[in-house]
Amino acid sequence: MADNWHPDTLAAQALHRLEEGNGGVIPGWQPAATFARRTQDYELTAPGYIYGRADNANVRLAEEIIAGLEGGRACLLFPSGLSAIASLFRSLPVGSHVAVQAEGYFGTIKWVRENAERLGLSVSFFAAGDLAALEAALQPGETAIVWIETPANPLWTVTDIAAAAGLAHDAGALMAVDATVMTPVLCQPLALGADLVFHSATKYLNGHSDVLAGALVTNEPEAALWQAAIVERHSSGPILGAFEAWLLVRGMRTVHLRVRAASASAQVLAERLAAHPKVEVVRYPGLASDRGHAVSARQMGGGFGGMLSFEVKGGAEAALRVVSHLRLILPATSLGGVESLIEHRATVEGANSDVPKGLLRLSVGVEAVEDLWADLVRGLEG
Secondary structure (H helix, E strand, C coil): CHHHCCHHHHHHHHHHCCCCCCCCCCCCCCCCCECCECCCCCCECCCCCCECCCCCHHHHHHHHHHHHHCCCCEEEEECCHHHHHHHHHHCCCCCCEEEEECCCCHHHHHHHHHHCCCCCCEEEEECCCCHHHHHHHCCCCCEEEEEEECCECCCCECCCHHHHHHHHHHCCCEEEEECCCCHHHHCCHHHHCCCEEEEECCCCCCCCCCCCCEEEEECCCCCHHHHHHHHHHHHHCCCCCHHHHHHHHHHHCCHHHHHHHHHHHHHHHHHHHHCCCCEEEEECCCCCCCCCHHHHHHHCCCCCCCEEEEEECCHHHHHHHHHHHCCCCEECCCCCCCCCEEECHHHHHCCCCCCCCCEEEEECCCCCHHHHHHHHHHHHHC
């Protein structure tokens, strides 16, 4: 990390690179798809820049910042979270066994279920937060990678990262952590023993609901799987665009402020919702009553994140009625933006969803917390 800066400083300064030629304090946008060579010897004008599929200054800057925030040595950016996940799994040797957490981002689970067999991968699913289930899912000497997500969307079940990494390593497997919700502001999984960290950078890293991006981070860029992922990205071409990378850097300059603000507000709202007579249960690791609270308090610092879910008494009809009365919080998919969003997850996932029908997922933004609370009260009592 530059000058041993705190991650907050690293993000805010965007590696403190003044724009060449004019001294601008904001990194410039470089849209070039190809790069010139010198006429006299045909050497590259700028070594390391050949073609935009793998060589772009904006993408590399964003990757450096994310790696620094995670305390990692390397980062690979992709044009969406799912493209990052797909590229990683496609990089595994044919015949590999993978252990995947059964609760988590719907898109991840769906992709693995639909594509693993085609890729020659065998899969064992295990319950989120259940270390015994993880251990049972492992095939020592055969399992290539363990995939966990914590807290796990949309019930926010917590997994002990260090303990899970220990089990994975004992079985000879790598462990990847989807840390999208925790963000590097609240937790650095690599420091807890994880081998890979994944982010849907669309969410908190960008934070403005205007970029699709995915990121993988490692401390071991020499590892075979990481090198295979580099080749996979280069040959298949899922590279983030220059302007999207520029927007991502812009968003990351305030990630520490946004995440801490959202976490503080989420804590207030979770506590108040837990006491509301029309709420069945609130799922949020920041609540002392939450089964993952102790683990979260140990592996997260500065807050418990901006995501919570609550179940409305009366099931789907009552939950949808709450949403219909909201005026500030927007009904929409996704999370991690400056604006608060609410989602009836069972509707989004469809008829086969096993999410409780009365559950509403709330992504807390950076609005005034009293305005958000007034809106929730309006919805619950409307």
